[in-house]
Amino acid sequence: MTNKKLKMIVKSKKPTYGSDSAAGLDLYCYTDEPITVKPGETVKVHTGVSVEIPDGYFGAVYPRSSTGVKKHLMLANTVGVIDSDYRGEIVTFIYNYGKDNQIIENGDRLAQLVLIPYLRCDIEEVDELSDTQRGNKGFGSTGE
Numbered sequence: 001m002t003n004k005k006l007k008m009i010v011k012s013k014k015p016t017y018g019s020d021s022a023a024g025l026d027l028y029c030y031t032d033e034p035i036t037v038k039p040g041e042t043v044k045v046h047t048g049v050s051v052e053i054p055d056g057y058f059g060a061v062y063p064r065s066s067t068g069v070k071k072h073l074m075l076a077n078t079v080g081v082i083d084s085d086y087r088g089e090i091v092t093f094i095y096n097y098g099k100d101n102q103i104i105e106n107g108d109r110l111a112q113l114v115l116i117p118y119l120r121c122d123i124e125e126v127d128e129l130s131d132t133q134r135g136n137k138g139f140g141s142t143g144e
Contacts, residue, residue: 004054006115012048013107024062024112027090035104037096042076045092045110053084053115060114061090067110072098075111082113 012030030048037043053059059082063075076093
């Protein structure tokens with residue numbers, strides 16, 4: 001598999017892969033002063049990183065599992081989507097679902113960026129869709 005180039009402007013700590021097989025690049029907090037996130041509060045946290053994602057890919061910003069488990073912090077929108085034509089800074093919105101204040105400091109790992117290929121489709125309006133065994137049965141219809 002050929003590696004694609006991910007061009008980036010970095011004003012903070014450069015994103016890094018945590019291991020040779022890691023899918024996501026760790027994104028780090030970029031701040032002059034520690035940020036306090038109170039219980040039930042959402043705060044805007046900068047990464048200091050702007051990227052040029054290759055055509056045919058998008059960036060998915062996912063939470064880091066250890067941040068959620070250890071600090072009770074999550075991304076407010078759960079997953080962020082960065083389109084390949086966006087050139088601004090990657091900014092996260094962090095929500096504290098715990099009971100204690102949490103402190104985020106410059107250089108703390110916040111989230112991870114995963115590049116994912118996508119398919120753009122031509123949209124065709126029709127009067128009906130093809131039939132399947134499941135059909136229009138919704139949530140829980142295929143088992144528990």
